[in-house]
Amino acid sequence: MIIKYSGTEIMLRWISLITLIYLSLAFSCRAEMSSVSASVDRNVTYDDEPITLSLSIENGDGSEQIHLPEIPELSITYYGQSSQTSIINGKATHSIGTNYLVKPLKTGKFTILPIQVTSGGKTFRTKPITLEILPSKNRPQSRRVSSNGAVVESDEILVELKADKKELVVDEPTVIRFRILKKPDTALRSAGYDPPSFTNFVAEKQGTPTETAENRNGVVYEVTELRTVIYPTQAGTFEIGPYHFSGQVLKQRQRQTKRSRSPFGFDDFFSDSMEDFMFGGNMALVPVKLSTDTVTIKVNPIPEQGKPPSFSGTVGNYTLKVEYSDLSHVKKGDPVTLTMTIAGAGHIKTIAEPKLNNLDGFKAFESETTFASLDSEGPSGVTMAGKKIFKKMLVPERAGTLKLPTIQFDFYNPVTREYQTLIEPEKAISVEDVQSTDTTAGKVFSGSAAIPKHPKESLKMTAYDIIFINTDPSILRRESAYSWRDLASTLVAGILIYGFSWFFVSRRRRLICDPGYARKRIALKRFRSGMRSPHLHKKKPDKESFHHLNSIFTGYISDKLNLPPGVLTVSVVDEKIAPLGLSNEEILSLKNIFDQLDMGQYGLITADKSQWKELTKKIETVISNLEKIA
Numbered sequence: 084m085i086i087k088y089s090g091t092e093i094m095l096r097w098i099s100l101i102t103l104i105y106l107s108l109a110f111s112c113r114a115e116m117s118s119v120s121a122s123v124d125r126n127v128t129y130d131d132e133p134i135t136l137s138l139s140i141e142n143g144d145g146s147e148q149i150h151l152p153e154i155p156e157l158s159i160t161y162y163g164q165s166s167q168t169s170i171i172n173g174k175a176t177h178s179i180g181t182n183y184l185v186k187p188l189k190t191g192k193f194t195i196l197p198i199q200v201t202s203g204g205k206t207f208r209t210k211p212i213t214l215e216i217l218p219s220k221n222r223p224q225s226r227r228v229s230s231n232g233a234v235v236e237s238d239e240i241l242v243e244l245k246a247d248k249k250e251l252v253v254d255e256p257t258v259i260r261f262r263i264l265k266k267p268d269t270a271l272r273s274a275g276y277d278p279p280s281f282t283n284f285v286a287e288k289q290g291t292p293t294e295t296a297e298n299r300n301g302v303v304y305e306v307t308e309l310r311t312v313i314y315p316t317q318a319g320t321f322e323i324g325p326y327h328f329s330g331q332v333l334k335q336r337q338r339q340t341k342r343s344r345s346p347f348g349f350d351d352f353f354s355d356s357m358e359d360f361m362f363g364g365n366m367a368l369v370p371v372k373l374s375t376d377t378v379t380i381k382v383n384p385i386p387e388q389g390k391p392p393s394f395s396g397t398v399g400n401y402t403l404k405v406e407y408s409d410l411s412h413v414k415k416g417d418p419v420t421l422t423m424t425i426a427g428a429g430h431i432k433t434i435a436e437p438k439l440n441n442l443d444g445f446k447a448f449e450s451e452t453t454f455a456s457l458d459s460e461g462p463s464g465v466t467m468a469g470k471k472i473f474k475k476m477l478v479p480e481r482a483g484t485l486k487l488p489t490i491q492f493d494f495y496n497p498v499t500r501e502y503q504t505l506i507e508p509e510k511a512i513s514v515e516d517v518q519s520t521d522t523t524a525g526k527v528f529s530g531s532a533a534i535p536k537h538p539k540e541s542l543k544m545t546a547y548d549i550i551f552i553n554t555d556p557s558i559l560r561r562e563s564a565y566s567w568r569d570l571a572s573t574l575v576a577g578i579l580i581y582g583f584s585w586f587f588v589s590r591r592r593r594l595i596c597d598p599g600y601a602r603k604r605i606a607l608k609r610f611r612s613g614m615r616s617p618h619l620h621k622k623k624p625d626k627e628s629f630h631h632l633n634s635i636f637t638g639y640i641s642d643k644l645n646l647p648p649g650v651l652t653v654s655v656v657d658e659k660i661a662p663l664g665l666s667n668e669e670i671l672s673l674k675n676i677f678d679q680l681d682m683g684q685y686g687l688i689t690a691d692k693s694q695w696k697e698l699t700k701k702i703e704t705v706i707s708n709l710e711k712i713a
Contacts, residue, residue, distance in 0.1 A: 119200045121209035123185070129219040133325065133374060134185040138198060138209070141178045149181065152196035157214075158186040161280075187216040235332045235369045239269045241304070242328045244375035251315055252383050254398040254430050255497040258289065259311045261326045261375065264297065264304040270685075272368060274330035276309075283321050283382075284313040285430070314430045315382040324377040331368040333685060385495055389502050393438050397494040399429020403437065403505040405490055414515045419445075419477045423490065426470035431456075434471045437492040441509065444485040448476040482516035599645035606642035607710060610635060614699075624695045629683030636680060636702055643713055664712045673705055 124135045136159065140147055151159055161183060192215050197208040241264040248257040261278070265271055289310040297306045385398065408420040425434050436450055450473045479485055490507035593600050613635035618628055640646070644659050656677070661670050679698060682688045690698065
């Protein structure tokens with residue numbers, strides 16, 4: 084018995100085979116969870132400084148069950164997650180990092196017991212970690228010092244967290260202000276912050292960061308403030324924060340023979356050789372990490388006393404405006420548009436629709452809702468005002484004198500601490516009956532309606548043709564729907580699709596499992612994308628322009644050679660780039676570019692428009708030469 088397959092069946096079989104091959108290759112880099120480990124950023128701290136606990140799960144997939152030990156002296160909360168893939172001796176390893184924030188509740192020496200991680204029926208445990216918590220009052224008034232002797236005084240950069248109001252009712256807004264205070268002569272680089280998770284609150288960022296000046300104890304600080312409006316969703320006492328700030332300060336280097344280490348645990352960011360290359364041996368970058376205190380917010384429930392029966396949970400201070408469409412000539416069945424605008428300060432999105440009382444004679448349809456913010460700012464300088472607009476269609480169902488409904492809007496005012504009710508009284512309107520001289524107005528033709536008749540027309544012959552009778556009996560012979568040519572074409576197409584899919588999947592697998600290959604492939608694409616940044620096309624290039632150009636250029640070199648961005652020194656240029664085949668002139672040009680970018684981003688040199696254009700052209704030439712040989 085011979086079984087014949089159609090071209091469609093053969094194609095489906097090829098597609099199934101290719102899908103199985105792709106899935107097997109896509110998951111070939113995965114492995115079972117093999118180990119877990121835990122570490123802290125420092126083992127000695129003070130009772131007002133939190134510690135970061137990092138849990139690393141090797142070859143995890145995110146479904147593992149993590150069991151944290153309960154330690155009464157410490158508060159451990161989730162702080163975020165990250166993932167990393169590395170290749171060692173050709174073996175790909177994927178690890179998931181879970182971070183926790185450890186807040187000391189008491190002073191003394193404590194032990195974080197082994198953390199238990201369960202996956203696939205297997206259980207792994209970390210090693211115990213010992214911590215020593217010192218009282219903050221015993222903290223020495225020392226300075227932040229890097230290993231090369233550069234010094235950052237403790238009052239050069241300050242961070243703080245404030246709340247406009249610390250006692251609220253549910254859904255009452257307040258503003259959280261994260262403030263960074265910096266002395267004007269402090270050169271801050273790579274500044275960033277990590278906001279907390281606003282559990283039990285709805286948080287909305289407010290505008291862009293503001294910059295002001297503030298005199299504190301005779302010292303004028305430059306203040307950057309980031310504002311967030313929060314709305315509590317339930318009653319209770321909650322802690323907001325802390326915010327974590329990190330950055331680097333460019334400082335004068337102090338020569339010393341012994342490498343030092345700050346009691347605050349700030350590690351070196353650059354090695355001495357790197358700093359010598361970038362700053363000529365006189366300057367150094369000192370890492371700075373700071374955390375704010377927490378802010379305690381007490382949230383009270385909305386009081387029951389005096390609550391109107393129709394109250395639906397709206398909190399704020401509002402006004403009510405009611406508008407109707409033209410009421411002068413209203414006919415039965417004609418829609419009347421009712422517009423209700425609630426404006427004021429509060430959580431605009433949660434405002435409940437006003438209540439319509441006594442809709443006798445009208446049919447009401449569901450409201451259409453829109454939002455709009457108001458331009459006015461409150462006394463705190465933060466806009467928390469807006470308006471919510473409800474548009475509802477009312478259709479009169481009979482003629483005569485009808486009364487538009489009474490509109491009632493209830494809310495709790497947290498300023499006066501009492502309930503308020505706004506009422507729009509009923510309004511009488513005259514509704515006309517539907518009358519029209521047009522007998523077809525408002526009617527729909529039924530099947531019995533008269534259909535206009537057209538006179539029949541006689542058929543006319545327009546052309547003649549002769550169809551010959553085919554007497555060849557071969558036309559009656561039965562043939563297969565698919566020929567050998569169709570089968571061969573399908574087979575060739577399947578082989579081509581298979582070859583293309585194998586190439587695509589192999590390349591995709593290498594991109595996933597070989598970070599060095601992936602970085603080399605996308606190096607030029609990242610560089611070209613970065614060169615389109617608006618920071619590089621300013622009328623007058625500044626330090627920020629040099630900084631962005633340096634990041635783009637060093638990022639390309641690092642990706643192309645699979646090197647960490649922080650190790651691009653003169654020796655690396657000689658060891659890694661020179662052997663690729665660049666001429667001595669090109670090597671000198673590359674070193675010159677490094678020098679110009681470093682000095683420019685720290686304000687040691689400036690460039691006009693023509694010099695900037697020449698520098699970017701020189702960089703593009705060097706990269707073009709590297710693309711040809713690397």
